[in-house]
């Protein structure tokens with residue numbers, strides 16, 4: 316099963332993608348996570364991506380598409396995957412479509428996690444991430460068992476550099492301009508489903524599994 320998660324920054328794509336990956340035993344592929352891992356390891360790709368991420372801008376399509384196509388060509392993606400944060404532009408979606416078509420494959424489900432802008436800023440300022448294992452929490456809604464510490468690996472949680480309010484507003488603007496058109500793009504292909512992302516995490520997941528079966 317090949318799934319795409321759409322939604323504004325902070326809508327809960329990553330949270331749901333992790334639950335999907337676990338339930339359906341497919342890899343969770345997040346371009347944001349791949350970029351952050353490269354930044355942490357000080358690679359050339361990381362240095363390039365960081366320039367854009369710090370400003371709340373998208374990393375150029377050319378770079379992003381290459382990373383993503385390499386990742387989904389790996390062995391563990393053979394039986395499907397859940398994409399989180401890709402595609403984010405129409406050209407990215409077109410390249411993915413073409414690459415899949417060559418393999419006689421297609422995306423099975425696109426899930427738009429719908430959360431109004433008013434809720435987004437609060438979600439992002441409360442987001443805390445584990446720099447080691449990538450787990451994500453929310454200080455009010457999805458707190459770790461011990462404040463500031465990752466349940467999974469015990470590392471200290473951090474506020475992502477790009478989750479500061481001024482960057483968040485920029486990311487929202489970029490989302491509306493460049494990513495939201497994908498909702499229509501996939502609706503026309505008949506693969507789009509929308510879930511109300513303002514519900515509790517478990518209720519959103521219930522809506523997601525109703526779609527995926």
Ligand code: ADP
Nearest residue numbers: 324325346347367368372373374379400401403
């Ligand atoms: P969020 O899920 O909160 O929106 P991500 O981790 O998906 O954040 O992305 C963080 C940043 O990484 C984005 O703001 C952007 O700069 C970059 N990025 C991630 N995925 C893409 C993509 N598909 N195309 C371009 N840039 C991307």
Ligand code: ADP
Nearest residue numbers: 324325326327328329330442452453456515516
């Ligand atoms: P995205 O990947 O779309 O940027 P995340 O999954 O990282 O979003 O979620 C953004 C923030 O909101 C995180 O702090 C996360 O713990 C929290 N969150 C995710 N889903 C919900 C939900 N249904 N209700 C409340 N908070 C949520």
Ligand code: ZN
Nearest residue numbers: 445448465468
């Ligand atoms: Zn951790």
